[in-house]
Amino acid sequence: MDRAVEMVIAEYERREQVENEIKREIGFDHDQTRRDEFLLSVGRSSAQLLSILAKSLQPKTILEVGGSYGYSTIWLAEAAHSVGGKLITLEIQPRKQQYARERMAKAGLSAAVDYRLGDARESIRELAGPFDFVLLDLWKELYIPCFELFYPKLNPGAIVVADNMIYPELTRAESSQYRAHVRTKPHIDSVLLPVGGGLEVSRFTRGAL
Numbered sequence: 061m062d063r064a065v066e067m068v069i070a071e072y073e074r075r076e077q078v079e080n081e082i083k084r085e086i087g088f089d090h091d092q093t094r095r096d097e098f099l100l101s102v103g104r105s106s107a108q109l110l111s112i113l114a115k116s117l118q119p120k121t122i123l124e125v126g127g128s129y130g131y132s133t134i135w136l137a138e139a140a141h142s143v144g145g146k147l148i149t150l151e152i153q154p155r156k157q158q159y160a161r162e163r164m165a166k167a168g169l170s171a172a173v174d175y176r177l178g179d180a181r182e183s184i185r186e187l188a189g190p191f192d193f194v195l196l197d198l199w200k201e202l203y204i205p206c207f208e209l210f211y212p213k214l215n216p217g218a219i220v221v222a223d224n225m226i227y228p229e230l231t232r233a234e235s236s237q238y239r240a241h242v243r244t245k246p247h248i249d250s251v252l253l254p255v256g257g258g259l260e261v262s263r264f265t266r267g268a269l
């Protein structure tokens with residue numbers, strides 16, 4: 061990985077360490093009223109897995125649903141760049157996306173990224189697709205509505221990774237509903253991996269029907 065990218069990732073991880081202390085102090089696991097202050101990143105092990113999967117799949121188009129301050133965005137952009145693909149990233153909070161843009165520029169990866177600001181449901185409706193790789197990582201009550209919107213635009217063989225299937229416990233019920241929902245779809249292989257906050261990795265063997 062390029063040195064500039066590694067340095068930006070290290071900067072995010074230092075911020076996350078500081079935030080983890082604050083989250084412990086305020087009891088964030090039970091009270092998420094301050095959630096927009098924090099990166100809420102997928103974490104390093106999930107990011108590494110995303111990078112490995114994306115580089116193996118060699119996607120033309122990666123879709124990130126929920127970019128936040130841009131930690132997973134950097135990893136996905138680096139993967140997209142390395143295989144000659146592009147990343148489309150969706151986020152509703154302007155200041156988070158601005159922060160992500162600045163760090164992406166420092167990492168030298170801006171050319172690989174298409175930023176869409178606004179409600180992800182609207183953005184997905186506007187995007188033609190097709191998508192080869194999707195990271196689903198916004199507020200959990202929106203997983204199924206977003207999934208339903210991008211599902212018809214998946215290429216055959218596309219992989220969808222959904223975060224926070226196991227942690228935080230607060231949203232486990234919604235995550236379980238998502239997992240059950242995905243498994244009702246035809247031509248899908250789906251598995252829960254205990255990596256990071258828990259990842260549901262789903263592969264569409266023939267694309268959406």
Ligand SMILES: C[S@@+](CC[C@H](N)C(=O)[O-])C[C@H]1O[C@@H](n2cnc3c(N)ncnc32)[C@H](O)[C@@H]1O
Nearest residue numbers: 100101102126128131132151152179180197198
């Ligand atoms: C868990 S964070 C994403 C973390 C990011 N993937 C990472 O690993 O660094 C979820 C993000 O989804 C965003 N979000 C919530 N509702 C949204 C919506 N309707 N449309 C777009 N983004 C939304 C939140 O603002 C938040 O930044």
